[in-house]
Amino acid sequence: xxxxxxxxxxxxxxxxxxxxxxxxxxxxxxxxxxxxxxxxxxxxxxxxxxxxxxxxxxxxxxxxxxxxxxxxxxxxxxxxxxxxxxxxxxxxxxxxxxxxxxxxxxxxxxxxxxxxxxxxxxxxxxxxxxxxxxxxxxxxxxxxxxxxxxxxxxxxxxxxxxxxxxxxxxxxxxxxxxxxxxxx
Numbered sequence: 776x777x778x779x780x781x782x783x784x785x786x787x788x789x790x791x792x793x794x795x796x797x798x799x800x801x802x803x804x805x806x807x808x809x810x811x812x813x814x815x816x817x818x819x820x821x822x823x824x825x826x827x828x829x830x831x832x833x834x835x836x837x838x839x840x841x842x843x844x845x846x847x848x849x850x851x852x853x854x855x856x857x858x859x860x861x862x863x864x865x866x867x868x869x870x871x872x873x874x875x876x877x878x879x880x881x882x883x884x885x886x887x888x889x890x891x892x893x894x895x896x897x898x899x900x901x902x903x904x905x906x907x908x909x910x911x912x913x914x915x916x917x918x919x920x921x922x923x924x925x926x927x928x929x930x931x932x933x934x935x936x937x938x939x940x941x942x943x944x945x946x947x948x949x950x951x952x953x954x955x956x957x958x959x
Contacts, residue, residue, distance in 0.1 A: 824841050831911065839883070839907055843874065843881075846860065846874045847884075847907065852905075854899035856889070856896065856898070857871045864951050882904075883904035886898055919931065
């Protein structure tokens with residue numbers, strides 16, 4: 776919902792349980808207000824992520840939070856240093872180190888010596904971490920299929936194609952969403 780101030784849209788989301796009605800476009804303008812697009816995109820993202828993590832929790836990955844999924848991706852199949860992980864996530868080396876500490880404690884990652892530089896440590900995914908990433912990919916495929924069932928496969932493909940048109944390629948697959956939103 777959005778607050779109304781003197782019949783104008785102030786672009787402020789409020790709790791729908793407080794009896795505040797959403798602003799609607801004027802009668803002359805029969806389109807959706809601009810602020811709804813990012814909120815709907817975020818809502819779609821959040822719905823997919825929440826459903827993914829609910830399924831992962833049912834399958835033995837209850838400690839895996841959404842931010843950890845970004846970190847697992849940042850570590851990747853070859854491993855990475857804490858500096859690399861921080862850079863990929865858009866956080867400090869120290870913040871990346873805290874996330875890595877948690878992933879190590881949960882059994883998703885491990886620290887190993889870097890064979891190319893004895894002064895550095897690499898963070899590598901454990902078999903448990905690789906299994907979580909593999910299962911995440913499979914669940915995302917299942918969730919996409921559910922959306923295709925609800926909306927139609929062609930419509931889902933059209934949504935994806937439209938987003939590829941307006942989302943710059945260098946932005947589409949960035950891993951720093953949590954830092955951009957203010958989390959670390």
